[in-house]
Amino acid sequence: MANPLKSFLLGKWLGHPLHPAIVHVPIAMWVGALILDILSLCGVGGNALVRTACIAILAGLASTLLVVPAGIAEWTQIKRDKPAWTLALWHMVMNVCVVMLLIVSVILRLGSAWDATQVPMIPFTLNLLGNIVLLASGYVGGRMVYDQGIAVARMSKKRYRTIAAAGHANLPPPS
Numbered sequence: 001m002a003n004p005l006k007s008f009l010l011g012k013w014l015g016h017p018l019h020p021a022i023v024h025v026p027i028a029m030w031v032g033a034l035i036l037d038i039l040s041l042c043g044v045g046g047n048a049l050v051r052t053a054c055i056a057i058l059a060g061l062a063s064t065l066l067v068v069p070a071g072i073a074e075w076t077q078i079k080r081d082k083p084a085w086t087l088a089l090w091h092m093v094m095n096v097c098v099v100m101l102l103i104v105s106v107i108l109r110l111g112s113a114w115d116a117t118q119v120p121m122i123p124f125t126l127n128l129l130g131n132i133v134l135l136a137s138g139y140v141g142g143r144m145v146y147d148q149g150i151a152v153a154r155m156s157k158k159r160y161r162t163i164a165a166a167g168h169a170n171l172p173p174p175s
Contacts, residue, residue, distance in 0.1 A: 006073050006076075009069050009070045009072075009073035010070075010073050010074065010077070011070070017070075017074060017151040018070045018073075019067065019070040019071045019073075019074050019151075020141075020145070020151070022063070022066060022067055022070065023067050023071070023141075025059075025060070025063040025067070026060035026061070026063045026064050026067055027060075027134065027138070028060075029056045029057065029059045029060030029063065030056070030057060030060045030098075030102065030127075030130065030131060030134060031131060031134075032053075032056050033052075033053040033054075033056035033057045033060070033127060034053075034127050034128060034131045036049045036050075036052055036053035036056065037049075037053050037119045037123075037124045037127055037128075040053065040118050040119045040124075041118060041119060041124065043118070046117045046118075047115060047116065047117050049119075050109070050113070050114075050116050050117065050118065050119050051114065053109075053119060053127070054106060054109040054110070054114070057102050057105060057106050057109075057127065058106055060102070061099065061102060061103065061106070064099060068095075071091075071092065071095075072092075074088070074150070074151055075088045075089075075092065077151070078150060082148070083148060084144050084148035084150050087140055087143055087144045087148065088144055088150070090140055091137050091140045091141050091144065094133050094134075094136055094137035094140065095134075095137050097130075097133050098130045098131075098133050098134045098137065101126045101127075101129050101130035101133065102126070102127065102130045104126055105123040105124075105126035105127045105130065106123075108120065108122055108123040108126070109123045145169075146167065146169060147169065148169065149164045149169035
């Protein structure tokens with residue numbers, strides 16, 4: 001019998017993978033926080049934007065409590081000898097870096113910076129770096145799907161494999 005938690009994390013109940021469906025939540029929160037930080041540095045919004053950016057980063061971090069296990073469940077489905085396994089490992093390492101950068105950014109925003117009218121430069125820089133690494137990680141994640149067909153052909157060998165092939169995914173031979 002299949003592990004119900006793993007089935008949930010793989011999105012069997014959705015009919016498609018869960019990870020790519022929910023990963024947009026932290027991405028949106030973190031990109032939104034970066035935009036708010038930039039506006040804050042331009043003198044717009046005052047303390048409201050400083051606090052909202054911090055809360056957005058925190059919301060993105062909280063959402064990773066589901067995104068990360070779903071991504072790891074997907075990774076465990078990739079055979080170690082496949083090129084996609086290494087891509088997935090790099091994707092995960094980059095995302096760990098993003099989370100670490102943003103955790104430090106949030107910690108520095110709490111305390112006296114919480115009442116600032118403009119985001120301090122070190123938390124802003126950490127947020128900017130986190131978003132740059134996030135962009136690179138998203139590129140690698142896209143390569144896993146579009147170049148390697150990860151989680152596409154597996155859901156339904158006939159239906160999704162045809163879609164993946166039409167998208168020129170690098171699919172393994174049919175089993």
